[in-house]
Amino acid sequence: MEIQTGTRLLWNRPAPLFMSAMCIMRFRRSSISLSPSVNLHPLFNPSRHRISALPDGPNRIPNQIFAAAGSAGKSKKLGLGERSKRVMELEGKVLVQTSARVPLVLARGKGCKVYDAEGQEYLDMGAGIAANLLGHGDPDFLKAIQQATESIHVSNVYYTSPQVKLQELLRGCSFADRAFFFNSGTEANEAAIEFARKFHIFSWPYVKLPAMEFIAFNDSFHGRTMGSLVLTGKENYRSPFEPDMPGVTFIEYGNIDMAKNAIQPGKTAAVFVEPVRGEGGIYSAKKEFLQALRSACDDAGALLIFNEVPSGMGRLGYLWAYEAYGVFPDIMTIAESLAGGLPIGAVLTTEWVAAAIGVGDHGSTFAGCGCPLVCHAALAVLDKIQKPEFLASVSKKGQYLKELLVHKLGGNPHVKEVRGLGLLVEIELDVSASALVDACRNSGLLILTSGKGNVVMLTPSLVISEQELVQATDILLEGMPALDGNTSN
Numbered sequence: 071m072e073i074q075t076g077t078r079l080l081w082n083r084p085a086p087l088f089m090s091a092m093c094i095m096r097f098r099r100s101s102i103s104l105s106p107s108v109n110l111h112p113l114f115n116p117s118r119h120r121i122s123a124l125p126d127g128p129n130r131i132p133n134q135i136f137a138a139a140g141s142a143g144k145s146k147k148l149g150l151g152e153r154s155k156r157v158m159e160l161e162g163k164v165l166v167q168t169s170a171r172v173p174l175v176l177a178r179g180k181g182c183k184v185y186d187a188e189g190q191e192y193l194d195m196g197a198g199i200a201a202n203l204l205g206h207g208d209p210d211f212l213k214a215i216q217q218a219t220e221s222i223h224v225s226n227v228y229y230t231s232p233q234v235k236l237q238e239l240l241r242g243c244s245f246a247d248r249a250f251f252f253n254s255g256t257e258a259n260e261a262a263i264e265f266a267r268k269f270h271i272f273s274w275p276y277v278k279l280p281a282m283e284f285i286a287f288n289d290s291f292h293g294r295t296m297g298s299l300v301l302t303g304k305e306n307y308r309s310p311f312e313p314d315m316p317g318v319t320f321i322e323y324g325n326i327d328m329a330k331n332a333i334q335p336g337k338t339a340a341v342f343v344e345p346v347r348g349e350g351g352i353y354s355a356k357k358e359f360l361q362a363l364r365s366a367c368d369d370a371g372a373l374l375i376f377n378e379v380p381s382g383m384g385r386l387g388y389l390w391a392y393e394a395y396g397v398f399p400d401i402m403t404i405a406e407s408l409a410g411g412l413p414i415g416a417v418l419t420t421e422w423v424a425a426a427i428g429v430g431d432h433g434s435t436f437a438g439c440g441c442p443l444v445c446h447a448a449l450a451v452l453d454k455i456q457k458p459e460f461l462a463s464v465s466k467k468g469q470y471l472k473e474l475l476v477h478k479l480g481g482n483p484h485v486k487e488v489r490g491l492g493l494l495v496e497i498e499l500d501v502s503a504s505a506l507v508d509a510c511r512n513s514g515l516l517i518l519t520s521g522k523g524n525v526v527m528l529t530p531s532l533v534i535s536e537q538e539l540v541q542a543t544d545i546l547l548e549g550m551p552a553l554d555g556n557t558s559n
């Protein structure tokens with residue numbers, strides 16, 4: 071159990087009904103155990119579903135699952151059409167080749183379904199890498215965007231109402247007093263780096279060299295622009311651009327002693343941490359770890375920065391991951407899910423930190439202006455997902471998804487672990503997942519990989535139905551034989 075549910079809310083909103091903690095379901099050949107959290111809603115206490123070392127194994131999964139699950143139907147095989155091939159060929163000639171794409175040209179979407187250039191339908195369990203929170207074509211989302219056609223872009227020289235309204239809404243549902251908007255997560259992290267340094271310069275005007283260094287964690291991910299990259303603990307992302315910029319110390323994620331030693335007064339400007347890590351494998355911090363970071367930062371006068379790019383905006387069944395821990399950051403960065411798939415990033419922070427940032431300290435053509443189009447979209451998304459009943463539905467569906475995966479894939483020897491919280495779920499395999507990704511795509515299911523390519527990551531739109539979760543797990547089950555004979559890891 072990783073996340074505690076001792077939620078401390080700054081505003082008066084009931085905690086989600088089905089708050090469940092990060093449940094890790096470990097698979098060994100003959101035993102499947104599911105580590106429950108504390109304080110679970112009785113209806114969704116996974117201990118009811120424990121199937122560890124029982125001879126009748128999966129039969130212990132509750133009836134509700136069988137009722138909805140049905141039997142894995144043989145899905146039709148899809149293929150690449152001429153129209154798609156033409157787009158792919160042209161792409162190969164005209165774009166800088168940085169993306170390892172799968173052979174699929176997407177043309178449109180509806181709900182959680184997407185359609186290729188030939189009109190073939192796919193159930194999308196990636197949702198634009200966790201961005202399309204409301205799926206495609208949500209009527210409120212579309213209405214909000216249409217409203218924005220009155221004014222698509224206004225520079226940051228002028229005031230606009232949607233930007234102010236969005237900050238007002240964020241303020242009402244988070245720890246933050248103020249926000250600054252960008253176009254992406256990596257830009258938000260860049261700004262957080264600058265804000266942290268500026269905070270120390272501002273706070274210690276007579277100190278020649280105030281705290282300027284950062285603590286980050288092994289295997290962390292903060293984005294692909296230079297500053298964010300420098301804080302990214304994955305060497306394969308940094309090494310093409312070496313030498314690294316100085317001033318960052320990487321320590322083991324979760325290691326309290328190392329963190330306490332590393333965070334030093336007068337030296338550490340900020341600690342950058344993902345409360346729940348997405349890229350490279352979903353792992354959640356322990357509550358004691360984040361608490362230790364908080365108190366070490368307080369003692370050293372350093373800022374605590376939470377990167378909630380993948381974990382914020384309701385994906386975990388909490389509006390923000392920090393709620394699950396009751397540990398509050400000084401700065402939080404979020405990104406594209408805020409506007410349901412339109413480009414946005416945001417730094418949320420306290421009055422205390424914001425006081426250090428002056429006019430002219432940051433900006434770009436789009437950053438800071440809070441483009442009305444994107445802000446209208448974000449207002450529609452946030453308005454919908456912050457409702458307790460919506461968050462409760464995310465928890466419930468996430469739990470259901472994990473139970474379906476246990477039931478259907480738990481007996482497969484390639485499956486090492488199913489883990490996740492809310493609708494951020496992954497399946498760790500003992501081999502590369504690429505053959506499974508291909509098999510699923512050919513059967514009309516889109517899934518993503520993470521980690522070292524051996525992890526299937528499921529981040530569907532938060533509006534996905536239980537029936538679609540059943541469909542997804544049926545196709546996954548059907549695709550599992552593709553992994554047999556694959557020994558690459």
Ligand SMILES: Cc1ncc(COP(=O)(O)O)c(C=O)c1O
Pocket residue numbers: 199253254255256257259291292293294344348349377379380405406415
């Ligand atoms: C934890 C984390 N930080 C930062 C980013 C970068 O966000 P963006 O791709 O919007 O630049 C990502 C993107 O996946 C992420 O997962």
